[in-house]
Amino acid sequence: MKTLIEHLRVLRFTLQRLLLAPNATLLNILIIGIALSLPVGGYVLLKSVQALGAQIAGTPQISVFLASGTGVGDIERIGDRLKQHAAIKRIEFVPRETALKKMQQSTGLSDIIGGLSQNPLPDAFVIHPKDSSVASLEALRDELKTWQRFEHVQLDSAWVHKLEALLDFGRMAVIILAVLLSFALVAITFNTIRLQILTRREEIEVAKLIGATDAFIRRPFLYFGLTQGLLGGVAAWLLISASLLLLNHTLSALAQLYASDFSLQGLTTGDSLTLLGFSAYLGWLGAWFSVSQHLWQIEPR
């Protein structure tokens, strides 16, 4: 109870001090906010693109084209065998006639196709696997290739690969940015606290002379770093949210042209709490470094 009251007192004192120099405080918070919003913004973009990729790709499929002249009995046997396969969720059989009709409808090549004397398309199975990870898809494809009467097994994974690689690249960039800017945030707090310690040197000396423990002297500085970091996090959150609002507004017009409902996803509650917690922690860390670096140099004489 006593310590709680003490902590509340220090917190109130800290807020007073933040308000004492509103311009400097505001500037610091803004700098921290911008620094944090860069990696967080990158993260938001990545998340949206990833979702878009999944949406376009749907669930990945494997198309199996049968050798021409496969009889109805063979087709049935193959269908049964596929259905019982452990890695396969569902199959569809696409007879060559259906495939031709579909092609006519969807591609607008009806004139050319109509002019063909015979159907060039094979019978096909569309396979929906249970596991959609690239590795297991490839394994399944390789297995199916060995089956009899399968002329061609096609997994449309090349662009999934590309997107994945691109996303990996993006993730790495965001991580590097986040690490660098975290250092910047710690450095900003370090310097702010250093200046504070210098200007409050006398107070620290007197406090030491009348029996203040190091923890007591350290506490207001740590609180200051923590609060400043937290407010910087709030600033970053506001910046991101406002930017998303603006971007989504323009995006919706763009997406309509492409008949898509693509929009940038906002920060979830979990994301937001992580952002605030992390920024507060970094502020605290910067203050802690600064205090341990500078406080011992002040000894009353």
Next chain:
Amino acid sequence: MIRFNQVCKRYPGGHEALKNLSFDIAEGEMVYLTGHSGAGKSTLLKLVAAIERPSSGGVLVKGQNIRSIKPAAIPALRRNIGLIFQDHKLLFDRSAFDNVMLPLQICGFDHREAGKRVRAALDKVGLLEREKANPIALSGGEQQRLCIARAIVNRPTILLADEPTGNLDTEYSNEIMNIFKSFHQVGVTLLISTHDEGILRQFPARALHLRKGELQAHSTGSGQATDETTSHSTRPSNDKGQVAGYSTSSGQA
């Protein structure tokens, strides 16, 4: 309570501020520390509060050896010591009230109880109606009294005062000394450095007299050196034969 045993203090730069001091101050005793400017009075008081450490010899305060005390143990020691500084060391970024509040905050006092204590201390030094004033707006004497209020608010068991009446006229000096006397009466150990012959006469007590960092004679009461031989007889001299201001307690002690 306070024991110096062959203490030397050499400042960086080689100046020897204290030379081979040995004396004892019992619990509840009131002792003056006199001597010319630069004699080492402030240095001696700083050793007791662990602000400086002895270069050699032992300083024992409440059973703790200042020479080897761990930094982590210093705050607890200082909370038991009320310090009145020659240069006041007040904080000008807060009111008189908040200055006196500081020691209680450090000890984590309940706010309301602390407020009462602060007012009582301010009242004792006659500054209650100035509690909201910034110390910079106070006169030299008022600042000194504020410093005293801050030193006593925590009810320390040892009070170290470095020229506490330096800036005060006789009337206030006497008032301050009466405050000290009242502390002495409730068992606080007092060590007061002073130039003021007046208070030495008016409030007689044992005096340690420093000269160029060495303990000279010792005196009872009147502030004048007594015969060396009588003092020798009151305390066994130490191995080196160096004696040091120790004498029978005066009537006040």
